[in-house]
Ligand SMILES: Nc1nc2c(ncn2[C@@H]2O[C@H](COP(=O)(O)OP(=O)(O)O)[C@@H](O)[C@H]2O)c(=O)[nH]1
């Protein structure tokens with residue numbers, strides 16, 4: 001994806017689910033008006049989830065996600081079913097496709113159940129209306145115990161009902177959209193905000209990373225002024241600015257120097273802290289990091305990052321964090337790492353999970369991971385908050401959120 005497009009994590013994720021041959025791929029193609037996914041009469045053709053970023057009017061930027069059938073069998077089949085359920089973890093709006101000639105099955109009912117538990121808005125598309133006889137839609141409503149407004153009769157072949165389905169998807173997905181800000185809710189027009197962005201060898205060539213870009217955009221949306229400097233220019237900039245900045249926002253890795261160079265009467269925080277609030281749960285991450293105090297020799301920590309290709313994260317997750325954790329605790333800590341879409345189901349063996357900021361994961365996926373940890377009673381924090389904590393500056397950096405600062409005593 002080019003840098004000029006809406007980032008993946010900010011797009012509404014629309015997932016198509018259902019049994020094999022229900023017409024998931026066909027319905028997704030019909031809704032988008034494009035041949036994105038392979039359609040076949042051979043059951044189990046879609047073996048991996050298919051993702052496609054596009055503009056879907058009237059909704060705007062979306063990711064369309066086609067999935068393998070939820071009734072697939074055998075060893076490989078059950079792996080595919082698992083993949084479909086993983087897609088559900090990042091789905092903002094779900095379309096359950098049912099073959100109208102066959103009606104709804106127990107797998108469909110189980111899926112609806114799961115979708116409801118996760119509070120994901122959904123619509124059921126009863127497909128193949130060109131073939132179905134009688135009241136296929138009514139029967140599906142009855143089997144699944146749904147009201148009529150959740151169910152739409154469609155035909156991917158003839159196009160019947162596809163327009164209505166598209167409108168319905170937009171309607172349920174938009175109802176979910178909430179106005180969230182990275183910093184915009186804390187600043188006023190014409191405020192000065194100083195952003196500290198180290199340009200070291202880990203910085204990507206010729207550009208800024210996504211959280212930095214998004215923060216600048218949010219400041220622009222507020223009518224405030226962003227001043228972007230490296231940590232080496234911060235002190236002089238603050239001295240010569242002529243107006244006290246409202247806030248300094250720094251990359252976590254430069255935190256120690258930036259904290260020294262920023263006078264106490266200026267609010268100081270980090271991109272990680274702002275994004276923990278924006279994405280998931282700042283409170284859980286701040287509570288989670290205090291687990292460092294109780295670690296023992298032989299305890300295991302999971303370090304997990306959402307992307308597979310980001311060199312900067314890589315280096316932090318595999319080299320720097322383990323070093324800092326061992327140094328801070330003085331214990332023999334075992335470290336395991338995961339990256340990308342993999343996130344272990346069983347977290348109980350970990351004493352702490354340290355996750356990246358999740359700039360490549362959408363909010364739902366991040367929340368899902370946080371809730372897995374919470375459900376299993378495992379403390380979870382993130383890179384930036386852990387760095388600030390071990391360097392003794394977390395308290396100062398959450399001063400912008402007094403109810404969070406309180407947690408640190
Ligand atoms: N008659 C008819 N056939 C359809 C319709 N939608 C899909 N099919 C056929 O059903 C089969 C399975 O479709 P596909 O989209 O691959 O199903 P998936 O496994 O759920 O992704 C293919 O042979 C399609 O041509 C429809 O609305 N009407």
Ligand SMILES: [Mg+2]
Nearest residue numbers: 024025038046
């Ligand atoms: Mg398919």
